[in-house]
Amino acid sequence: MVFFISTLEEYFSFLDKIELNTLFYTLLGLTWIISLWEHYLSYRQYQNYKRNRNVPSELADVMTEEELNKARSYAQDKMRYNEIHSIFNEVETTTLLLIGALPWLWKKSGNILAKYDYNNHEILQSIVFILIMMIYSTISSIPWSYYYHFILEEKHGFNKQTIGFFIKDNIKKLLVTLVLTLPIASLLIKIIQIGGDYFFIYAWLFITIMSLGIAFIYPNYIAPLFDRYDPLREGELRASIEKLAAKINFPLAKIYVVEGSARSAHSNAYFYGFLKAKRIVLYDTLIKGYTISKTDDNKDKENTTNEVTEKLSEEETTLTHRRTTDEKIDKENNDPQATKKKADKGCESDEVLAVLCHEFGHWYLSHNLINMCISFLNLFLVFAIFAALFKRTVLYQAFGFTKTRPILMGLLIIFQYVLSPYFEVFSFALTALSRRFEFQADNFAVKLHHGEPLGRALKKLEIDNMTYPFSDYLYAKYHYSHPTLLERLKAIKSKQN
Numbered sequence: 001m002v003f004f005i006s007t008l009e010e011y012f013s014f015l016d017k018i019e020l021n022t023l024f025y026t027l028l029g030l031t032w033i034i035s036l037w038e039h040y041l042s043y044r045q046y047q048n049y050k051r052n053r054n055v056p057s058e059l060a061d062v063m064t065e066e067e068l069n070k071a072r073s074y075a076q077d078k079m080r081y082n083e084i085h086s087i088f089n090e091v092e093t094t095t096l097l098l099i100g101a102l103p104w105l106w107k108k109s110g111n112i113l114a115k116y117d118y119n120n121h122e123i124l125q126s127i128v129f130i131l132i133m134m135i136y137s138t139i140s141s142i143p144w145s146y147y148y149h150f151i152l153e154e155k156h157g158f159n160k161q162t163i164g165f166f167i168k169d170n171i172k173k174l175l176v177t178l179v180l181t182l183p184i185a186s187l188l189i190k191i192i193q194i195g196g197d198y199f200f201i202y203a204w205l206f207i208t209i210m211s212l213g214i215a216f217i218y219p220n221y222i223a224p225l226f227d228r229y230d231p232l233r234e235g236e237l238r239a240s241i242e243k244l245a246a247k248i249n250f251p252l253a254k255i256y257v258v259e260g261s262a263r264s265a266h267s268n269a270y271f272y273g274f275l276k277a278k279r280i281v282l283y284d285t286l287i288k289g290y291t292i293s294k295t296d297d298n299k300d301k302e303n304t305t306n307e308v309t310e311k312l313s314e315e316e317t318t319l320t321h322r323r324t325t326d327e328k329i330d331k332e333n334n335d336p337q338a339t340k341k342k343a344d345k346g347c348e349s350d351e352v353l354a355v356l357c358h359e360f361g362h363w364y365l366s367h368n369l370i371n372m373c374i375s376f377l378n379l380f381l382v383f384a385i386f387a388a389l390f391k392r393t394v395l396y397q398a399f400g401f402t403k404t405r406p407i408l409m410g411l412l413i414i415f416q417y418v419l420s421p422y423f424e425v426f427s428f429a430l431t432a433l434s435r436r437f438e439f440q441a442d443n444f445a446v447k448l449h450h451g452e453p454l455g456r457a458l459k460k461l462e463i464d465n466m467t468y469p470f471s472d473y474l475y476a477k478y479h480y481s482h483p484t485l486l487e488r489l490k491a492i493k494s495k496q497n
Helices: 002-017 020-050 065-098 101-114 122-155 163-194 196-225 236-247 294-304 326-333 336-344 349-364 367-389 393-398 407-418 420-447 451-464 473-479 485-496
Strands: 229-231 252-258 269-272 278-283
Touching (some): 002 367, 002 393, 020 065, 020 407, 020 473, 065 101, 065 122, 101 122, 101 407, 122 163, 122 407, 163 196, 196 367, 269 349, 278 349, 349 367, 393 407, 420 485
Antiparallel strands (some): 229 252, 269 278
């Protein structure tokens, strides 16, 4: 292993011969090249949105021309927002680097500690640095987040949050992120400091264990802080899900419904959990006519106090995309028009079952396990590269750290700038693999005779989430982790035939 690192160090020795300014602008230039490529793809997609098209024949039974135009308008608004936000962030980051904000803030963090007689304490200085950066990032992102939810999403009928809910949500997110990030970062720096020649192996094992730990802690203890989860009520749907799970030996432990309607009108479904304790989560917006009422809350509160900690996970596959305050829900429940509109959305029981059959396909075909293994192997590789690079003074000097080599800054420089081209290629490869897995999961549902209701469900989700059915080929291949709806419907039909 030492030989492997020595080989990598020799391979990267050319960096020592590059002039500091040249190295800095080369690394900065690489990030801009990647950004320009992303903007080019977004331009292609935006031009695709501007073309006047008719409803595709595959969706003629569920989509009107008016709904197609609404979906196009929503897609255009989101693209404009994303592009402006992205350009702002790129300019902001570049400006901060050019004025030497990183070494300045690192020095200020040390000065703050010096007032309390903590001198040359790298871990504490790193904690102060992270704390300041995260508070700044949270505050600077609030106007963008506010615009997205209360103007853009509100305009198209998706936002369900109140201002109070939005403020509390952001505060909770900041606190939870700090509670998780600060101790993990501190321990990682300590491992790198004392790990010797094999520190990268210990660092890799530590982050791997932390990732698995968070995958367990987040749904069980953190997600309930943000959203409300209730057990799916007894009935036809629950019985059908349990029957399907038993048929394929899926280790089903619990079925929950998350009150996604308190945040947004978007729909989703997924499962999570380790080994023999899988939990299914359905958004209330996915199930036609389903509501989580206060009556249910009072009735089940005592029984679900302990159960409601079984929730959400970032490690599992989702079908579409995203996520709770009783004020807006009560208001909508008292509005006949809003109630009717809500009742018209969502999927029938057989369609929800087909969606879950797709998700079961990911489990049955070990897609999540494969993705996890790939991620951990990639993590080992990048830590090995970090071990070969982080002692090179030239990298720190290029970013303005002439007298010190903070490990935190080494992690930032190497992971965010030196390895940015590699991460871009790796991300594209994972996206391509994900699309392949989606086709396989769809095929699994077809084999279990759920292809026809799955097709109907996908169409309804397209309409309910106001997704524009046409995409630029290159943009879709590069960005979409799921095949387009038209591609999926075509594949489902061919498998059925």
